[in-house]
Amino acid sequence: MTDLARRGGRPADRAREHPLESDADEADRPAAAVVAVKRLFAAETGSFFVILGTTLFLVVLGLVMVLSSSSVEAFIASGQTSFFGSFVRQGIYAAIGIPLMLIVSRVPVWFWKRWSWHILGATLVLQLLVFTPLGIEVGGNRNWIDLGSFTAQPSEAVKLALAIWLGMILAVKRDLLDDWRHLAIPLVPVVLVAVGLVVAGGDLGTTMVMLLLVFGAVWFAGIKLRYLMIPIALLAVVIPLIAFGSVSRNDRIAAWMAGCTDDSAYQGICWQSLHGTWALASGGLFGVGLGNSKAKWSWLPEADNDFIFAVLGEELGLIGGVVVLALFVVLAIAFIKIIRKTGDPFVRVVTGAVAAWIVGQALINVAVVLGLLPVLGVPLPLISAGGSALIVTLVAIGVVLSFTRHPEEPAPSPRVARQRVGSLR
16 A cells, blocks of 8 residues: 555545545634734733833824924924924834834843843943044033934943843842842943943933933842942932033033023023923913924924923823823833742843833933923933934833743752852953
């Protein structure tokens, strides 16, 4: 008997003899495709969909507000030919960042652990480029590189790389954090290099956000509070020195502390903050209506970037501003939910660092617009115009989303942890 006969004849003959089996096979193929698609968007917890939905809502709201706040300036810059210059650029950045976020959300946790050193090293090299002829100065800060058709801010990538690296190093040393020497090496030197490169460029706002990120990482790593007292005391001394190290920052801080009561400051250093306050005040409870802002008519500098919350408050009112703040609170709650449920210290530290970064930066931006802080040049995450900030923030959220997709890895024994620490020395 031939093999064909042994298998029951030709496929066509088998289909005629067993029509139900053949139809079942055909019916299973679409079902398998549906299962594959479901797996693509499947998540282990509801936190995935909460974070994803909130993020996409903020990005869409940001696109609408960028269009509204930048239309007048874009019309002037284009020679009165188009209102959509800034909006189109922001739309391109969103079209790049959202797919990257979804792709990154598929990356396994072990990848971030294994490549954390390489990612941090690459971003620090990019940050060094700001001190080469490629570097340009924007608003008194040398924190950008000019790549011809577009500019980029490497410090945004440094934030993400630092969060991932902190997660790796603190997870490896989790059983040795009671010893301050293991906490200091290599944590302190690496953080000093990363933050120092940003400080050297004069970007105080990004420096504050990075310090918040580091604090969030070590806090969720479970480091004892007494070990944080010395760094906090040093920062209390160093940050004022950095802040007053620049003439422009010194003037902004002095005007903020004085309350912008000087008439001469109105036409100069206080112009932006005062018009931001007036924009918020004119919005009232319900706002003047989308697109009807008066501040965006060349009255408010950086209306689509650092002070976009002022235009949002003017057009959407107090209700719109509260909704935005509530969305960031939802993000924070979802991040904390992941932190509480995970047993992987790497996931806990990285998620805590990203939460401190994104939510902390949002609070700093709103505080600046409200006049609670001096002007620091910090954009509102996911909403303000800016390609580097939007794309990297979306990728950072994608990293957190990847933690909700993959099962936790078993924690190594203390002996294995000590061996890993020894290999880092």
